[in-house]
Amino acid sequence: MAYKYENYDPSFPDQPVVDLYLPVWARLAALKSKPAFIWAQDLSTSTLLTYQQLNSTVDVISSRLLSPPLQKRGDTVLLLCSPGLDLVELIFACQRAGLLSVPIIPPHPAFAKENYHHLIRAISQTKPKAAIAHPHYISSIRHYVSSPHNNNKLTHMLQSIHWISIDELKHGRQGNNNMVTLNNLDYRGCKADEVFLVQYTSGATGVPKPVLVTAGSAAHNVRTARRAYDLHPNSTIVSWLPQYHDCGLMFLLLTVVSGATCVLTSPTAFIKRPRLWLELLSEFKATCTPVPSFTLPLVIKRGGVHQGASPLNLSTLKNLIIINEPIYRDSVEEFFHTFSPFGLSPSSISPSYGLAENCTFVSTAWRSVNSDNDGVGAGANSSSFPDFPAHNKLLPVARLGNVEEEDVEIMVVKEETLEPAEDGVEGEIWVASPSNASGYLGHPCFTREVFHGRLRNVVSKCFLRTGDRGIVKGEKRYLFVTGRCQDVMELRNGRKVHPHYIETAAYNSCPKLLRGGCLAAFKVSSTVVVVAEMQRIEKGIEKGVLKRICEGVKEAVWKKEKVEVGWVVLVESESVPKTTSGKLQRGKAKEKLLAGGMKILMEMQFGKDVSVSKIAQTKVRQVAWEENVTGSLLCVEAHSTLMSLL
Numbered sequence: 001m002a003y004k005y006e007n008y009d010p011s012f013p014d015q016p017v018v019d020l021y022l023p024v025w026a027r028l029a030a031l032k033s034k035p036a037f038i039w040a041q042d043l044s045t046s047t048l049l050t051y052q053q054l055n056s057t058v059d060v061i062s063s064r065l066l067s068p069p070l071q072k073r074g075d076t077v078l079l080l081c082s083p084g085l086d087l088v089e090l091i092f093a094c095q096r097a098g099l100l101s102v103p104i105i106p107p108h109p110a111f112a113k114e115n116y117h118h119l120i121r122a123i124s125q126t127k128p129k130a131a132i133a134h135p136h137y138i139s140s141i142r143h144y145v146s147s148p149h150n151n152n153k154l155t156h157m158l159q160s161i162h163w164i165s166i167d168e169l170k171h172g173r174q175g176n177n178n179m180v181t182l183n184n185l186d187y188r189g190c191k192a193d194e195v196f197l198v199q200y201t202s203g204a205t206g207v208p209k210p211v212l213v214t215a216g217s218a219a220h221n222v223r224t225a226r227r228a229y230d231l232h233p234n235s236t237i238v239s240w241l242p243q244y245h246d247c248g249l250m251f252l253l254l255t256v257v258s259g260a261t262c263v264l265t266s267p268t269a270f271i272k273r274p275r276l277w278l279e280l281l282s283e284f285k286a287t288c289t290p291v292p293s294f295t296l297p298l299v300i301k302r303g304g305v306h307q308g309a310s311p312l313n314l315s316t317l318k319n320l321i322i323i324n325e326p327i328y329r330d331s332v333e334e335f336f337h338t339f340s341p342f343g344l345s346p347s348s349i350s351p352s353y354g355l356a357e358n359c360t361f362v363s364t365a366w367r368s369v370n371s372d373n374d375g376v377g378a379g380a381n382s383s384s385f386p387d388f389p390a391h392n393k394l395l396p397v398a399r400l401g402n403v404e405e406e407d408v409e410i411m412v413v414k415e416e417t418l419e420p421a422e423d424g425v426e427g428e429i430w431v432a433s434p435s436n437a438s439g440y441l442g443h444p445c446f447t448r449e450v451f452h453g454r455l456r457n458v459v460s461k462c463f464l465r466t467g468d469r470g471i472v473k474g475e476k477r478y479l480f481v482t483g484r485c486q487d488v489m490e491l492r493n494g495r496k497v498h499p500h501y502i503e504t505a506a507y508n509s510c511p512k513l514l515r516g517g518c519l520a521a522f523k524v525s526s527t528v529v530v531v532a533e534m535q536r537i538e539k540g541i542e543k544g545v546l547k548r549i550c551e552g553v554k555e556a557v558w559k560k561e562k563v564e565v566g567w568v569v570l571v572e573s574e575s576v577p578k579t580t581s582g583k584l585q586r587g588k589a590k591e592k593l594l595a596g597g598m599k600i601l602m603e604m605q606f607g608k609d610v611s612v613s614k615i616a617q618t619k620v621r622q623v624a625w626e627e628n629v630t631g632s633l634l635c636v637e638a639h640s641t642l643m644s645l646l
Helices: 018-027 051-065 085-097 117-126 135-146 153-159 166-171 215-229 246-258 267-272 275-283 295-302 329-342 444-451 499-508 543-561 586-594 610-618
Strands: 035-042 045-050 076-079 100-103 130-133 162-165 195-200 210-214 236-239 261-264 288-292 319-323 349-354 361-364 409-414 427-432 464-473 478-484 514-524 527-534 565-571 600-605
Touching: 018 051, 018 085, 018 215, 018 246, 035 051, 035 085, 035 246, 045 051, 045 085, 051 085, 051 166, 076 085, 076 117, 085 100, 085 166, 085 195, 085 246, 100 117, 117 153, 117 195, 117 210, 130 135, 130 166, 135 153, 135 162, 162 166, 195 215, 210 215, 215 246, 215 361, 236 246, 236 275, 246 261, 267 275, 275 288, 275 295, 288 295, 295 329, 295 514, 329 349, 409 464, 444 464, 499 514, 499 527, 499 543, 499 565, 514 586, 527 543, 527 586, 543 565, 543 600
Parallel strands: 035 261, 076 100, 076 130, 100 195, 130 162, 236 261, 236 288, 288 319, 319 349, 527 565
Antiparallel strands: 035 045, 195 210, 349 361, 409 427, 427 464, 464 478, 514 527, 565 600
């Protein structure tokens, strides 16, 4: 299913906020009946929203939103809807109403044990006037707060919020009719300099932080991405990413800015059947799809490449956007060789970089590595993997010698001296861009530290300190993201190493029994520790086998990375904590291990680190860990398990 809309003038003036693009498309005869978003839970069931329908629905919802208790612009509203077209409509309607929206994953309404902490965090920090959810979710909330057994902090918080049904907003009684719609010249939605969104960081290296995003910075960010990926009304995007923050959320805005069509499905649907992603790419003749780097080995392993009734055809794909560092060349190359027989072009591979503090998009190496001087353009051998530059097994995410965005500056800075790092020297990545967010809600000191970076002894612009480490190499100044500053491990000999190299070497020592992407390396005292999840097994494995796996991990890490591992811990599946976007939470893994919260199958200590031996001997092995609760509803997408099946 492909769409052709040639009657489009690419020179129309860019709009200051994303919502203003909607009426542009809705009024164009060639595009008003074009699908803006398609929700496809599977190939047999799909629902679509045209640009005209989306614009009209956003008008209706935004007018009804500005009635009590949301009586004035700038009020905060919590969006607690499961992924789908309703959430898309709400995000644009809040912007048009001039409200500050906070989309978060709706926790199970039973609020068992640990699964409501992020909700408490969001309510405490953003202080919403109202929350919007589906009727059945609101009924569950009311049942929870009415129970005398639930007289706690969360109950009082939920009672203080006015709950609004999405069904009532779309189909219920008419609210405030005085809202001036976008059919008039006076736009009363969020202005470019006003905060319209709070998006939380992933929480990979700490507690998720609320990022304040202005309507103007978001518009700049997606316009930059549109140009970088060459998106337009004939583009078709397929995405299963969570729609609440980062790439999944910004691709909703990017779709509208580009006048493209976006086919959406849920993360849960992808987890249950990874082949669905490939089928959607084929069925809708997708030209663009964003995926975290862990997707590639997962789809090779569980994607059922040669199974299923529907044939695969990836020949229309122009942008396979790969996000989430580290991006390993070997992993991408294996994926390419697996799917090149199905038409996957080498010129589509688009390693990219982004973070919530810059709305999302920072850069991509796609246009740079596919330039005509690199030999991987349209005339390249379609069966050959592109001749990508590489650094320590990683692919680049930008070419700083060819930055086309004049208002965006990316540089690598020495953390100790706050001076620019020479090419070939690793340091922290700094970004100066109109896409930079305003800061963290309620954290003025941290905002000043992160969003107001200044070079030492130089009069310079204000930079965002990303917390990511990178290095620039080669004549064309390719940028490689090497890891997180906070995760860097300093060894006893003074050498610094990124834990993902240790984790990769450990996994490759026994890929048939260990779970890829589910290993965490960190330090306890001066000892390097590797915690590795085992594959799900019906029967217990002999201790002798587990012992050999532990020894193999130690030997492989030393052989590949020359790092001495002093403690190897094999745990049951779903023991290693991750973010909703699949990033490892190494700090949480360390806390969980030392608190006795891991379901340990086998552990071995090497060397003579007395402190580690003492910890290992005294820690309590719990049969169940509080974070591994049961009873999660599919309707809230089970995002915390997004990576557990890799």
